[in-house]
Amino acid sequence: MLDLNEFMHIGIHHYIALSLILFAVGMMGVMIRTNVLIILMSIELMLNAVNLSFVTFSHYNKNFDGQIIVFFVMTIAAAEAAVGLALVVLIFKHVKTLNVRFFEKLRG
């Protein structure tokens, strides 16, 4: 059985485990849901999990490179959300549904 003091002392494994579970929840969201908006939100969750592990490594290795990369990951995530949602609005105007199944109707 896990001895209790391993949970008492917060080390690197706890933060990485947290970011891992957050990533898994985001991945499940993308897999299971059919609403485009929820899929985009789950992608944001996955990117946040990656940010979390970057900051953990930068904290425990005591250098700033991890935090700089978090900066750039945030920019990419925001740009992706911006363009993604612009597309969602256009798709909704055309197809009137947010269900991801609309891809099946695209032909050619």
Added chain:
Amino acid sequence: MGQDGFETTINLIKLLLIFLAMIQAVPVLVWVERRGSAFIQDRFGPNRVGPLGLMQLLADAVKFIFKEEFSPNKSVRAIYYMAPVAALVPAALALGALPLSTPIHVAPFEWLGRSWGPYTFEMQSFDIPVGIVYVLAASSLGVYGLLLAGWGSSNKYSLMGALRASAQMMSYELSLGLSVVGTILVFGSLDFHTIIKAQEGFMHFHLFGSEIQIFLPNWGIFYQPLAAIIFVVAVFAESNRLPFDLPEAEGELVAGFHTEYGGFKLLLFFMGEYGHMIVASGLFSIFYLGGYGLPWVDTITVTEFFSGIFSHSTTASIVTSIFYLVLFLIKIALFIWLFMWVRWSLPRFKYDRLMDLGWKTLMPLALFNIILTASIMFLAHFIHWGV
């Protein structure tokens, strides 16, 4: 929160006091606004209830408590009730980070048979190393209160009002952020305390290698006048105050996003708006009017002056801190009066004129101000007259 129980309790009490001060400020500011607008429009304003209408605050509070509580049937119940609370939280968070006065140094003392070590109490809820970016983050959360209110009450007009109000808040938040970059350039730090310490004494800078001293106080407004103007305009629009309160304009959209709200829920929205105003005036006085500092005198001389009078060091530091707190409140009161004065004297902007001002004049102006400051500092360094 503190090494031992005493310090933690004092910190929690301080936290509670600052939050309650913001809540308590709303009736006072509503009263000042009604009396002030009456003064501007040459009429009396509330003076029936108690001397000078001061009891009007209590009467309003009690009226709001006993109003009938109902929500329109088609509204999304959870979002409808969540919106007023979401409007209050950002202001409380932002106010927590503003340094209200100099820290209080408590010398070791005997109490309840135990000797309590020396403490230093910051006069702010919590001291976060990146003060400015945190306050901007907290005030950028104000949009949620509007959006949830507009959508929750499922009424076409409030939805339109909420969309317009959030679009306006977003556009002016950009120029707010850019104008703050100007002051950070000059003072070179994101921490409030360093900025306030850098604004003490007489205005001095190097010119052609010689030290020039001007009679003006060493405040941010003289280093960054253009950024101060942009900050004021952006902060007016950010808290939806006239002349930028079109989303709540009676004429166009009934009452904008809080059409369906009455009674105590409306009071919560007022608390959010006035809290935002207090934070905005606190920020303006920190960036441009030297925070809690005295214009020409720096804090060391004042602390020595007071420690000369009061023998015990704790009382001396408490008195200096109260002195600076009063000074800071005066500056905040002046700026809040500017909010109200403008509200009752300027007409309202048309919506496209309002958005054009935000995107096509304020933002280019703020970017130009950053480039101007950077090049002046660059030239100043390059040919040996540094700011």
Added chain:
Amino acid sequence: MESSVLLFYVLAALILISAVGVISAANAIYSALCLVTTMFGVAGVFLNLGAPFIGAVQVIVYAGAVVVLFVMIVMLLDLKKKERPLQSRSVSSGIKVAIPALLVGIVVAAAQMSIDFATQEGAAQSGGFLVSTKELAQLLLSKYLFAFEAISLLILVVIVGAISLARSPGGTHVGPQ
């Protein structure tokens, strides 16, 4: 059980509960609100890990801008009907659950390896505290200068992209051609 351990578990619970809330909410507006709480939780962990500037930037970029766009889109597309979040078609949902579980297994191994790799040079197991934002800025503008300039070009491309999307024939801002 001193305060830092309790704080970590409170933040972890906040993050994970609201993350599960994001993917299982009936209405899109509730999942957007759960997303906001997740962002606050992650910003709190950043603050906890000695990166206050990144925490504040996270709140500004994610909680203050990206999720506001999500809420606005949900409002504009006027989604009132409740969908069943987790369709229970046996086989396909079974597969859907199995595949992520498999992937999670792979990711767990990767995480363990990365921890061993990252902490090879004996990074102290006890966290080192780093806050000084000036050092972070110095590094950003010296070592990562190329990425810094490339990011501005990327943002320019995304601006042009978003606007041309809006002005395309089926878009919302079709100008007078």
Added chain:
Amino acid sequence: MVPLIAIMVITVLATLFGAALLFFVSKVGPKVKISEIKSLSYECGLVGEEKKSTKVSVKFYLVAILFILFDIEIIFLYPWAIIYNDMLTTNAVFIFSEMMVFMAVLLFGLFYVWRSGALRWD
């Protein structure tokens, strides 16, 4: 460590204050008489007909998108602004020109947005 606990305490305090008083007020206020007319959404007295979701309001999402993109550029200005004063003494030309390139691209983006008519609010 200290700011995080204080921030969480303030958020809980503010939400509790709002929610508790809302609940208290609904208990203390007069009994709610639900009448069909009163709970209609407020249409300045006229009975509003339920139109399909307002299409005209879709334009606002573009403001939110442009807000995100320009907000990221402001985020990159903060680190530069902090160290500008210090780096002036070491390599002034380097730090000045570096940001002017960044600002030029940002200004070009703003100018494109202005010219492309996305900022026309009808």
